[in-house]
Amino acid sequence: MVKKCQFMIFGATGDLTYKKLLPAIFSLYKEGELCDKFKLILIGRRSLTLEDYLKDLDVEVTKQLAFHNFKDHLTYHQMDFSKQEDYEALNHYLSKENWVFYLATAPRFFEVISSHLDHYGYLDESAGFRRIVFEKPFGINFSDAKKINKHISKILDESQIFRIDHYLGKEMIQNILLTRAYNSFIEMLWHKDAIDYFEIVISEESGVHNRAGYYDGSGALKDMVQNHMFQIVALLSMDLPESLIPEVIQEEKSKILKQIKVMHNLVVGQYQGYLDEKGVKADSETETFVAMEVHVDNRRWKDTPFYLKTGKALKDKYAQVVVHFKKMSSVSENLLIIQIQPDEGIKLKINSKKPGVSNEIDNVTMDYCHSCLKYGDEPSAYGRLLLDVILGDKSLFASWDEIESSWHAIDKIEKIKPQPLIYEKHSDWHENLLIKKGWYKYD
Ligand SMILES: NC(=O)c1ccc[n+]([C@@H]2O[C@H](COP(=O)([O-])OP(=O)(O)OC[C@H]3O[C@@H](n4cnc5c(N)ncnc54)[C@H](OP(=O)(O)O)[C@@H]3O)[C@@H](O)[C@H]2O)c1
Incomplete structure (x- = not known):
């Protein structure tokens, strides 16, 4: 098992994070499948406390969060994807460890988020892996997908890119x-x-x-x-x-x-x-x-x-x-x-x-x-794929x-x-x- 791994989800107030990602990560945590020390930074556009953020979770999941102390690993962070200066504050979390950045966003944000992460040196792998998961759809048509791919290939090695199809x-x-x-x-x-x-x-x-x-x-x-x-x-x-x-x-x-x-x-x-x-x-x-x-x-x-x-x-x-x-x-x-x-x-x-x-x-x-x-409690499709990202296994990615x-x-x-x-x-x-x-x- 990878000992230390941290997640940063961009688009954490979205439907995907609430319904699929957070329950999948919680389930991995509960089953002891996640890294020993793990942190999850939930990034949203709205100004919320963690308590406010968690109010929108399914009631059953919320009850479990408290029971297993899962909440202690979570932080809610507010920012705007398109403002470069907002990324500076992320440095506060980005310890010299392994990080998975999950872009649970529309594809129009893929270039801007990866560029800003790169600008501040957050994609540098000298102190641990830095991997980005790009949610599907990867682009909105062929030319858009090609443009995104060209862009991310300039700043990331292919081993850092995970194009997910759950x-x-x-x-x-x-x-x-x-x-x-x-x-x-x-x-x-x-x-x-x-x-x-x-x-x-x-x-x-x-x-x-x-x-x-x-x-x-x-x-x-x-x-x-x-x-x-x-x-x-x-x-x-x-x-x-x-x-x-x-x-x-x-x-x-x-x-x-x-x-x-x-x-x-x-x-x-x-x-x-x-x-x-x-x-x-x-x-x-x-x-x-x-x-x-x-x-x-x-x-x-x-x-x-x-x-x-x-x-x-x-x-x-x-x-x-x-x-x-x-x-x-x-x-x-x-x-x-x-x-x-x-x-x-x-x-x-x-x-x-x-x-x-x-x-x-x-x-x-x-x-x-x-x-x-x-x-x-076997991992869901998202859980299985998140584990693969941590392990660097790209078999189930496109x-x-x-x-x-x-x-x-x-x-x-x-x-x-x-x-x-x-x-x-x-x-x-x-x-x-x-x-x-x-x-x-x-x-
Ligand atoms: N939902 C699913 O089941 C599902 C399944 C497979 C794939 N997907 C794909 O996953 C992606 C996200 O889906 P979703 O359903 O979660 O979408 P969504 O509900 O619209 O959520 C998008 C997220 O991005 C945030 N956001 C948008 N603009 C922002 C900005 N400028 N700065 C900071 N945050 C910003 C939103 O914040 P606010 O809440 O403040 O608007 C929200 O957290 C989409 O491409 C979708 O196709 C979704």
């Missing part, structure tokens, strides 16, 4: 490669001749809530497809390297992201009432739903559709990958279902004899529940090459994106539409 820290996302690598019967069938198509779904029940200000400038394509969904496509379709070394995995994923070809049958939707959400422009055409077919343009996956579907205010909250194997006869197709959330597991749908005297076939499910095997290629694909889609269709909240409105477009071939 989906990569999820158990079942990590399990995609391992399931492929360590099950010969799966990997031997992992090509266009055996697989008909892939379906990747991230469905959310909630609307934009208090994140409309951010979401309206982004939409489902940039918020979910550019990062989480393209990463899943890459993990499903990349060639398995001989060893699962981080750099090699990143390289293989990056090759796939360059080969992503977007087909023109795009479905874009916006839920009814979205325009009334606080922070949404009155005439906004931002999509809260997107479904699309992409292909991976190589020999292994020639003409194999990857159907991606994601949206807000849909009927259910879940994320999963369904691998549809080619159908041999009139019986149901075989499916491999990788459940990402809320259930974590793998299901295999096979055809088997019905019990009794006849030879009738039934489509049955073999069900592996991954979450059932968890012991204790390389610039990956980000560059995925933005290229998104920029192309933005150009052909139609106006959104309006859908009723929590409905199945899109299903018939997608069937018409050739999805769900065997239903």
